[in-house]
Amino acid sequence: MAENLISKDVVYSIVGNGAKESFVSSFVEAVNKYGVKYGIINSASLAAFVAQCAHESGGFQWYGESGYLKNQDAVNKTKSYYPYYGRGPLQVTHKDFYDAFSKSFFGDDRAVKNPNLLNDPKIGVIASLYWWGVYKPSVRGGKIPVAQEAQKGNINKVSVYVNGGKTG
Numbered sequence: 069m070a071e072n073l074i075s076k077d078v079v080y081s082i083v084g085n086g087a088k089e090s091f092v093s094s095f096v097e098a099v100n101k102y103g104v105k106y107g108i109i110n111s112a113s114l115a116a117f118v119a120q121c122a123h124e125s126g127g128f129q130w131y132g133e134s135g136y137l138k139n140q141d142a143v144n145k146t147k148s149y150y151p152y153y154g155r156g157p158l159q160v161t162h163k164d165f166y167d168a169f170s171k172s173f174f175g176d177d178r179a180v181k182n183p184n185l186l187n188d189p190k191i192g193v194i195a196s197l198y199w200w201g202v203y204k205p206s207v208r209g210g211k212i213p214v215a216q217e218a219q220k221g222n223i224n225k226v227s228v229y230v231n232g233g234k235t236g
Contacts, residue, residue: 073103073114077205079128082118087128094126094155094189095121102194106201107215116218117200120230121157121193131187151183156192158230160199169198 079092099108099117108114122128133154152163160169163180170179173194179185186192201215217225 070105071100073108074099074118076181079118079122083122083127088189091125091131091157093104093191095193098190098193098194098197106197107213107219108197108201109215110219112221113218114217116221116223116226117197117215119223120226122218124154124159124230125157128157131155131189133161139201155183155186156196158196160186160195165199165203168203169195172198173200 074096076092076096079096080087093194099114103114103117108117115198125131149162152161152166154229166179166183169176170177173179179195181192186195199214200218201213204211204213214226214229217229
């Protein structure tokens, strides 16, 4: 069952009209459909998720890491985690994440075999929601999903978990 957690008007009021319409539409659709399942259960967790996604995606303009660069693929090939570089509004990375998300959402390893699936705005948002609410990244020792800190309003911890520090 879809919830009415957020609207396109709310997203545009936060990031302005420069956001890609297809990105915003996919974001709103996925958050309303999957948000509660992945831990967006109160205003603090919704605000934190929207803020982190808006920041990481350049105001819902970039689908992938280094999305603002003209030669994205050449730059990303230099990363140690290529081809599992950041995609979706949270710029989710690393093969272990792609594998966990793929098995959970698709029931197979298709996102590992084709990581560019996460460049699809809808799939990228769902992957970011999965990372937020289920996945336990090693940056925090793999103890709890980010959503649990967001639900408590611990925005500093959320920023550390998403960015590995308070830089983003």
